[in-house]
Amino acid sequence: MTSTQVTLIQIDNYGPWTVTPEPRREVDLQTLQSRLYADLSQLFGNREGYVFFTRFDNMIAVTNGLDRDAHALIQESVRNRYPVTISLGVAVDERPAAALGRASTLLQDAGSAQDETRQEILQGDPLPEAERGPEDVQIAHFDVNDATGKYTDQLNAFDTFIHIEQGYAELMRYMRNAHDSLSFFVGGDNVIAVCPDLAEEEYRDAVDHVRDMVGVELKVGVGRARTAQDAGMQAKHALEVCREHRTDVELDWRLEEAGAGDSF
Numbered sequence: 001m002t003s004t005q006v007t008l009i010q011i012d013n014y015g016p017w018t019v020t021p022e023p024r025r026e027v028d029l030q031t032l033q034s035r036l037y038a039d040l041s042q043l044f045g046n047r048e049g050y051v052f053f054t055r056f057d058n059m060i061a062v063t064n065g066l067d068r069d070a071h072a073l074i075q076e077s078v079r080n081r082y083p084v085t086i087s088l089g090v091a092v093d094e095r096p097a098a099a100l101g102r103a104s105t106l107l108q109d110a111g112s113a114q115d116e117t118r119q120e121i122l123q124g125d126p127l128p129e130a131e132r133g134p135e136d137v138q139i140a141h142f143d144v145n146d147a148t149g150k151y152t153d154q155l156n157a158f159d160t161f162i163h164i165e166q167g168y169a170e171l172m173r174y175m176r177n178a179h180d181s182l183s184f185f186v187g188g189d190n191v192i193a194v195c196p197d198l199a200e201e202e203y204r205d206a207v208d209h210v211r212d213m214v215g216v217e218l219k220v221g222v223g224r225a226r227t228a229q230d231a232g233m234q235a236k237h238a239l240e241v242c243r244e245h246r247t248d249v250e251l252d253w254r255l256e257e258a259g260a261g262d263s264f
């Protein structure tokens with residue numbers, strides 16, 4: 001059974017800051033947001049976590065292995081580097097969407113995202129070390145089949161982008177509604193989904209659903225481990241097996257059982 005630890009990252013009072021004393025230049029906001037994401041990716045990543053940029057003013061991280069002190073240190077690091085601060089809500093659940101729901105409520109209960117007195121909230125209970133297990137995090141790495149041949153080398157870059165985004169939109173909704181999973185576009189033609197303990201059939205149904213609804217063909221590699229990064233790396237290995245065997249779905253732990261994942 002999974003125990004996904006999710007951290008909601010919210011920039012404090014960012015809306016008002018973007019227009020005080022008057023609207024700030026958009027290029028400067030874009031630079032700040034992308035640099036903050038890069039720093040958070042490294043700060044959480046150095047501790048085996050994954051961060052997804054989502055809306056940039058709100059980001060979502062999978063943080064199994066990070067305790068309260070590690071979260072506080074990241075807040076301090078941001079405060080020392082940026083003109084803004086961040087609040088963090090942390091929750092754990094077998095179902096990632098439920099964990100994010102509770103992490104969100106923790107911040108909402110502490111005050112509005114646009115309340116200047118709500119600063120650097122750190123709420124919630126990380127998973128105690130003694131309760132951590134080897135299969136706490138399940139990560140699925142989805143990839144569009146032959147995106148280069150079908151889209152990138154054929155269409156203009158914007159129409160390619162529309163196809164990829166349509167596949168992503170259908171997949172993220174399906175995984176959220178059917179499986180309480182959180183799916184994130186991570187660049188190129190790639191989507192990473194944080195999932196509860198799902199079976200091969202359920203991944204196959206997701207791939208079929210997206211193909212039937214919007215005509216985008218996906219493959220998916222799935223990994224499970226103690227931390228987001230290990231599960232994510234296993235998922236990438238399983239995806240390589242999909243490429244090699246021309247299959248749609250591969251679960252890394254099945255490959256290990258069968259002794260087939262060793263070459264990656």
Ligand SMILES: Nc1nc2c(ncn2[C@@H]2O[C@H](COP(=O)(O)OP(=O)(O)OP(=O)(O)O)[C@@H](O)[C@H]2O)c(=O)[nH]1
Pocket residue numbers: 143144145146147148149186187188189190236243
């Ligand atoms: N974030 C991320 N992006 C990737 C990864 N692998 C590939 N990409 C991106 O996806 C684009 C397409 O690469 P591929 O998915 O390997 O190529 P493809 O044409 O779809 O071919 P197949 O996936 O083998 O069917 C690349 O240009 C990268 O931008 C990955 O592991 N993570």
